[in-house]
Amino acid sequence: MQIRQGLTIGFIAILIIIGWNGDASAAVTSSGEINVDGDSRGRVPASSNVILILTLGIDRSLAEPGEEIKTIETKLPVGFSVSVNDVRSVTRDGQSIAHKVLVPTGLLQIMLTKEVSDFSNSLYEIVFKSKTPSITNPRAEFKIRLINLKGRPIGEYIKPGNIDGEPNNDMLSLQIIPNVPPAPVKGLKIKVDTSGENDVLITWQPSQDGDVSGYFIYRDGKRITDQKNREIASFVDLNVLPGKHSYTMEVYKTSLLRSRPAAVVIVNVGLDTVNPTPPKALQIQDLGGIVNIIWQSSNTPDVEKYQISFGTSTDKLKPLTNGVIEAEPDKQDDYIFSLEQQLKVGKYVYAVEAVDEVGNRSTPITQVLRILGEPFPAVITPLSNNEKFNQVTFPIRTIEDAEGKFMVLIFDINGMLIKRIQPEDADQDNEKNLKWKGKNEDGEIVESGIYIYQVQVGESYKNGTLIVAK
Template sequence: MFINYRTLKLIFFVIIGCFSELVIWAAVTSMGEINARGDDRGIVPTSSNVELIFTLNIDRSRAEPGEEIKTIEITIPPGFTIGVNDVISVMREQTELDVRPEVVGRILRIVLVKEIGDFSSSLYQVVLRSKTPDAITQTAKFKVILRNLQDIAIGEYIKPGNADGRPNNNDFSLQIIPNIPPDPIINFEAKVDENGENDVYLSWLPSKDQDVTGYFIYRGAEEEILMTLNGRETKQTIDINVPVGSHRYSIRAFKSQLLKSMASQSQVITVSVDTADPLPIINLTIQTFGETVKLIWVSSPSRDIKKYQILRDEILVPDGEILSDSKKKEYEFDYQYRLPKGITIYSVLALDEVGNKSKSTTQTIRIFEKPYPNPFTPLSDNPDFNKISFPKRALKDVKGQFSVSIFNLNGTLVRTLTADALATKLEWDGKNEAGSIVESGIYVYQVKVGDVFSTGTVVLAK
């Protein structure tokens, strides 16, 4: 059968018109999620009035002509009730947009009075008022799509994901649970720390309701939520650095953050000033590199540390206060200082929120121009005397590889020690190259840096 060109052209445009809804515009990319006001896990009770928050992250940086946003279209799952007057607000980067809502069956069309045609990547937020279904539902799925000026879909339905940057529902679905609150919590107790800390220890008997997913802790007469604890089996927590004075505590169990029990019997306690010294830091080590001193330590186990102080010979060093960071376990402090000849003692203190100080953790650095200690005894349990240090300072104003050679009085080489150019000392533990402690006696050493060397004697005593 013969079909002329004009007929083929007509058929082509008819097909395009019929299937225009299937055109996928790839230049605009989007990601979104839904959360309920007061609940960030996507769980809402049946037959309840809730506010639904749609967050859309729309990237128009590569938008093409025909992809101007005119309508945000939301498909509502069965059972949810939403009308044109239930659109509370539509925001773009904190700026409210003028809209004209329309409802067709289970489709809510939010028509923008002024279309979006720029090339910005923006965060949109749509807030709706809705009544939840009367029946429980494991997964109630919403769908969101964008439409252009010709009411043609811009791309596919917006993909679910973390659009607002927060660890919440991150999906376009909600779970509907029975609107039956859990029973109040019993055996709730609040006790002040017995060691002088201004901390309050809270404990309770966990709920036996298998649908309970966590607890709200309240402090104060107005019952503002102090903390949210997830997990039905949770049975204790600590309120740290509580202000001085009288405080009222209570607890509620929740199935969702919108469905919670009545408050428990409240506990009133009096908190005094923090008088407990923090625990000291752990594992202070010191490294020296030329004129740089590096202190490294593990944070204090105390929970209320606000800062650390670094002292040299009991005097605070310049810029020697470091604020505590709860996310850090190990701290480093670099200090530009040429260590003087002799003994220098460094210490680190931990301070809490009211200035209570821990015991100092110290490290001693010994800088000598000759080997120290001399004599020394390898069998001693005292680390200050069971090895001998050969300072690089024995040779002044020289550069190069640092080494120490040790000989017995017969001229036999006993041990060779080497280090790179940044090392400031080498230590001998009294052992030969085979790893055995040598005999007591006098030994000759040669300290060498580059091509310059000096010699002397040391005494080893078992």
């Protein structure tokens, strides 16, 4: 639906009704709020032709006999007027439903051709045109109720509440404000970024009119943003195409009650030549056949994608053909990319680069993944005389640049540490392999069962499980 500003002013209001406690006899429940498209504060200009959208969520899961819905009745605030031909549509869960419109004085009644008698929870929407009063009103209340087949109300009037979870008007009332446009913006300045980015900084003096909701900003005749805060006085237009561009802006009270546009300012935008900042907090998780690559966004706002590379060293990194991830604007949580890889024992390097809209690349952020050797065997019998089966061997990683202290920790299934194994222990014979013979710190053979090991080499570690069978 397209709404234009002419001699009369239109707006869209949204009334949402979902969960209300009526009188004791009403088992059909609902509550609601009314909002105005383009004005989260629930305000409309006086003496205007307006389009209202009533959206009702009705819970009939506990409906009783006599609570079949035949009519949806809206008691309009004083000064609002509606005609029979002003109703545009009536839908249930997005599907049109047959109805008849009645407009007794001060009321809008939607009489359904087929009463609602099922036990479903449904969303109803009624779109109609109305005229607002000529005088202002800080609180013009809409009263909504459901009527049954006998013409009797189903419970009391719907009560207000925060239904949509949005930071907007949570009341079943609107404020009628004077039909006077705000003054044009003052102090508008347009500056091109001088650091090499193709961005444009827009600043202005904030309006002192308390009825002002925000500012519309236009580039080359097209609206590029709705700045929905009167006190904000700046905006950065990112990734503007090189060349000449015109800017202007409007101050607005509602989406259709706007000031004259400010004088047009023309600027010349150059090429983007600045590399993005690198992404942050790179982590690598080896899940055995699946490697998770995790990182956080670059601080550069014009990043369009991230390129993941892989190799056995930093000088052998190669971009992954499936490792291009589209950037998400204003993303606060981590990016996670899962890669199917069966990695052998060794050292691997992962890198992530930020790439902007013209291909400028950040310095890659890198992380090393070291795959340690698997212990063997996975099942030991400590009471056996065969050394192949009465002890488990933990090999150190088989890569040339092994660094850090080599250690193995053994835990029981409850997470209690029962044995710490180090190369300097008396029962160990070399620094490349550590062995566990199924004994705890007191030298006693542990009970049969599942045990958890953690192999540590410097800051690298690997967890796994073993089985002890006496």
